[in-house]
Amino acid sequence: MEPVATEQGILPDDALRTFAQALRESAAALYDDARLEVAFEAPRRPEFGEFATNAAFSLARVARASPQDVAQRLTSDLAERAPRVAALFASIEPVGGFVNLRLAPQIWQAAIACVVRDGENFARASHRGERVSLEFGSANPTGPLLVVQGRALSIGDTLARTMRLRGYDVFVEWIVNDAGGQLETLGRSLDARYRQLIDPAHPFPEDGYPGAYLVEIARHLRDDGADEDVDAMTPEQRIDFMARFAADAIVAEQRRCADRFGVEYDLWQSERELHERGRIQAGVERLTELGLTYEADGAIFFRATQFGDDKDRVLVRADGRPTYFCTDVAYHYEKLRRADRVIDVLGPDHHGYIGRLAGLAAALGYPGRLEVLIAQQVTLVRGGEHVAMSKRAGHIVTLDEILDEVGLDATRFFFAMLATDSPLTFDLKLAVDESNDNPVYYVQYGHARICSVLRKADASDVEQARYAELRSLDHPAELALARRLCELPHLAQSVVDQLAPHRLARYARDVATDFHQFYTECRILAEEPELRRARLALCLAAQRVLSVVLGLLGVTAPESM
């Protein structure tokens, strides 16, 4: 068993792979050709080492021995059989059935040299040809973006950025729900606001959208000189015109807000356009080809009960109008055909929809290809008091207002910090009052502090640090920081695999903590040249990692603050 060495030396992953192989060989030799699965995990407690494997537990049953004994025998056999592998580790300790590992400092030194060399490309994976369709945001075009959409935007965009880093082809889309009954309601609402400009007593529809933004839009419409056009229309034409005008204006606002939030979409898909192009029909036709539809009472039904739903669902009504579910069928059919992995980030009122969409994917022949992520509810409080957020009552808090109050960096970081399926209470007053203690500033401060050190250092020193000998890095704080920085590739991949963007925010904080600690315990500029350059290299690596992670979160990495 010979370790693989790169230009920089042996890297942590190589060392672990080599160790796993050696451990399997020991298991086979000791326990009658037993096959051993070796996986590594990061122990929760630092005294348990940098990596641990629980391989001995699974072997214990076969071996008819206690996990403790198995771990003990495996490690002592490995030390004899593969001394060169053992030499890659500062310690290999069997404890309570686990095998706890600590890598030799030179492994971490090689890893840091790699991070410095890779720079902004650290943790970037090569293109793998897997296509991902990601939909998030997708608010109805009946009002401005609200707080909960901000959460979806944070989660979705961070996922998209991380997937791109990891070599996936990501296609980000927003579906504009501009068809169906709600548009008619929107049209009547705007029409009423428009008429109220002349006659303030004109009644507002009881089911209308009460927000003040429609008054604004009505004014724009009037300022555009629409009076004559509008007056010449039939009532139906007039409502339809109002609906389109309002929806276009609102969608434009939503796009501006998403842009302000730092999110770029590849496609804003109008549902009305899908209808007009006859693309809605394709989904129904596909299901019919598969024998999964039937007619009853003049309507076309989808056999949803065959896929776990509690009742069959109507696709096309007796009068020929498709249902909302029907457009979902068509839209998801398109996405499922053009992507290997389809992800929807939906709002908290769509829980009941998860099963139905999963069933739909299975029916269309793509079981398990569609994943639904629920961005859980956001409850706003201000100084401990509930902020009412009923659309009906017109008490809305828009995403723009949050951004005005808290700022983009803090908002994005805060929303990304929480697990997606965890409900969140957001205290606006707290976010403002404690802005100095906000985690995002802590991380940004870490980045600015590093930049400050690099500015104060000799330019030639910094240059030489890029190729420096890092043998002198062995202080516990240095090694802890190095370990942390090396987690990024694995962590970014776990974000993609498990759709867990919040780990990036926590990781950013951990990196900042480890840097601050290193900075507190180790002097940099006043040291002898070799150590000074080695520590500058560590600074460079930490700065790159922070900048990459903040970039994934859509948060700026300031050089000073």
Place this chain on the structure above:
RNA sequence: GCGGUCGUAGCUCAAUUGGAUAGAGCAACAGGCUACGAACUUGUAGGUUGGGGGUUCGAGUCCCUCCGACCGCACCA
């Protein structure tokens, strides 16, 4: 009533998907600048993971059952 999500320190949240003595931040208390940014850092205190059963070497995590919060349950979107 049926189904879904959730319940973890006083507060806001983690826990790498079944691993070891459940961790961070805020708030509280006690320390650290004549050093490259103190927006930093060291320590103390804080827990029957809503309750109760079960599965196994091992459960915050999986299963059952209560309790509680929120959300769905349309030929609305």
